[in-house]
Amino acid sequence: MPKVDRRVLKSQEAIKKALIELMSEKSFDDITIQEISDRANMNRGTIYLHYQDKFDLLDKLIEAHMNELGEMGKWACKLDWGQALLPFFEYFEKNYLFFSAMLASKGAPSFRTRLLEFIIQGFQAEMDTAGSKHDDVIEDVILQYTGTAYVGVIExxxxxxxxxxxxxMAKQVGDLLGSNLF
Incomplete structure (x- = not known):
């Protein structure tokens, strides 16, 4: 894999940071490329070197965070739920501005849906490995219930x-998951 120029990485980070800051102030639909470039202290052309438009920028930003969450490893899988969830809550805390902007923004409602899908996939893997305490409840109902509750708590x-x-937070949510569902 070729090494990426540090200047390129620095520019991309400045662009992403500018978008997140602007989304914490106003709706995504109201943000312009010019505002992003002004906030990132670069010209518009630099943004277009890296992204097709603001939608491509947002999509790549979301995708990067979802990939990082996905790389954090397995869920509980025989671990204490509180310990398994701790890295996720630490990640949410470390990236507070991003998650705050994404969960509060009217311009990025798809983010909540993507986060929910990610969470449900994690719980699905856990159910496949460990099973559920409730054989009489339909698996899809359990997954929707736990996924929606977890995303709601994060939000x-x-x-x-x-x-x-x-x-x-990890201990509280872990206790609820461990004692009620898995």
Whole structure:
């Protein structure tokens, strides 16, 4: 794999940061490439060297975070749920501005859907490995219930300025998952 020029990486990071900051201030639909370039302190042409348009930029930004979450490894799979979820809550905390902008923005409703799909896939893998405590409940119902609850907790935590540290959140959610579902 060829090494990427540090200047290219620095430009891309500045562009992504500018978009996230702007999304925390206004709707994605109201953001222009000119505003992104002004915020990133570069000309519009530089943005177009890296991205087709603001939608491509947003899609690549979301994709990068989803890939990072996916690389964080397995879910609980015989681990304590609280310990298994801790890296995820730490990641959400570390990337607070991104998740805050994505979950609060009217311009990126697809992000919540993508996050939910990611979470459900993780729970599906867990159910395939460990099973469920509820043989009488349809698997799809369990997955939708747990996925929606988990995303809802993440959303609440982010929107309320992370009132509890990641360790507390991971333990709380882990206790709920471990005692009720898996």
């Amino acid at each position: 609440w935590w982010i929107k309320n300025g992370m009132p509890h540290p990641p360790q507390v």
